[in-house]
Amino acid sequence: MKVSQIILIAVTSLTLCTKKADHTPAMANNTTTMTKPDTLNYLALGDSYTIGEAVSQKQSYPSQLANGLNMRSFNVQPPTIIATTGWTTDDLINAISHSGIANKKFSFVTLLIGVNDQYQQLGQANYKIKFACVLNTAITFANGDPSRVFVLSIPDYGVTPFANGQDSVIGPQIDRFNAINKSISEAAGVNYLDITPTSRQAATDPSLVAPDGLHPSGKMYTLWVNSLEPMIAVKLKK
Numbered sequence: 001m002k003v004s005q006i007i008l009i010a011v012t013s014l015t016l017c018t019k020k021a022d023h024t025p026a027m028a029n030n031t032t033t034m035t036k037p038d039t040l041n042y043l044a045l046g047d048s049y050t051i052g053e054a055v056s057q058k059q060s061y062p063s064q065l066a067n068g069l070n071m072r073s074f075n076v077q078p079p080t081i082i083a084t085t086g087w088t089t090d091d092l093i094n095a096i097s098h099s100g101i102a103n104k105k106f107s108f109v110t111l112l113i114g115v116n117d118q119y120q121q122l123g124q125a126n127y128k129i130k131f132a133c134v135l136n137t138a139i140t141f142a143n144g145d146p147s148r149v150f151v152l153s154i155p156d157y158g159v160t161p162f163a164n165g166q167d168s169v170i171g172p173q174i175d176r177f178n179a180i181n182k183s184i185s186e187a188a189g190v191n192y193l194d195i196t197p198t199s200r201q202a203a204t205d206p207s208l209v210a211p212d213g214l215h216p217s218g219k220m221y222t223l224w225v226n227s228l229e230p231m232i233a234v235k236l237k238k
Contacts, residue, residue: 040107040236042066042079043141045092045134049112049155050083052221054210059218061225062110068229074236080106088116089130096137105143108232111135112152114177118170128180135188146189147235150228153178153192155199155216162214167203191231195224 044050044062052060058067062079069076082092082099092113096102113134117127135151142148154177157163158170178196185192199220202208208220216224 038075040069040074040076041105042076043101043106043109043138044079044081044083045096045109045138046083046112047087047092047116048083048085048215049115049152050110051081051085053085054212054215055218055221059221061221061228064218064221064225065110065229065232068225069233069236072229072233074233076107086116087113088120088122089113089127089134090122091116093130093134093137096134101141104141106141106148108148108150108236109138109142110150110152110228111138112154114154114181115157115174118154118173118177124176124180127177128184131181132184135184135190139188139190147191147238149188149190150232151181151185151190151192152224152228153182153194153196156196157199157214159200159203160209160214162212171200191235193224193228193231195227198223198227 042062042065050060050062052063057063062081066076066079080101082095082101084091084095087095111134114127114131117123117130135149138149139146154174156167156171156174158167158174163170174196178194182192182194199208199216201223202216202220208217208223209215210217
């Protein structure tokens with residue numbers, strides 16, 4: 001599937017991308033555009049995995065990522081975050097449309113969405129359409145540059161205590177949803193990071209799970225950032 005086809009799916013599916021969210025959009029920190037040539041703005045789109053449910057804000061992966069990039073001598077502002085626990089791809093689309101940042105551009109964008117589509121059994125066909133829609137929006141936020149968009153795969157919560165031993169059911173479903181977002185991401189020319197294998201390390205390492213028994217711990221997010229940070233650093237240097 002070519003980039004033009006991805007965009008076409010999103011455009012022709014706009015009527016399907018307007019489902020109202022059940023939550024108020026959650027936005028963190030600034031939403032201003034770049035004010036200095038060396039100042040970088042970062043937009044993080046997602047759900048509980050992006051907002052950092054059950055851990056402190058500084059332990060969330062967007063905050064760790066921004067701090068890590070600044071340690072590499074980049075000047076990244078605190079991330080703008082549009083994410084809330086429980087959001088599906090439909091909810092994220094609706095939240096973006098009500099966020100007030102429609103005309104803003106960012107130096108780079110991360111996107112991690114889909115676990116609640118799987119959990120709520122909304123269907124892979126719906127996810128394929130809506131993920132293409134939100135990915136196209138993410139590229140627009142990145143000033144139309146796919147190389148500045150970074151998609152993370154959906155973690156496998158089937159290995160957590162919350163799943164209560166249903167990993168043999170949940171894991172394959174997560175894999176199918178990830179096959180969709182990976183295919184669309186690669187066709188659109190954005191960057192893709194498969195964190196799912198890392199998330200499955202929680203099966204044998206309880207320290208990678210937050211106290212709620214479901215979400216990643218700060219230690220798990222650090223593992224993600226260890227892979228994501230150098231990937232982004234290379235793109236920002238170009």
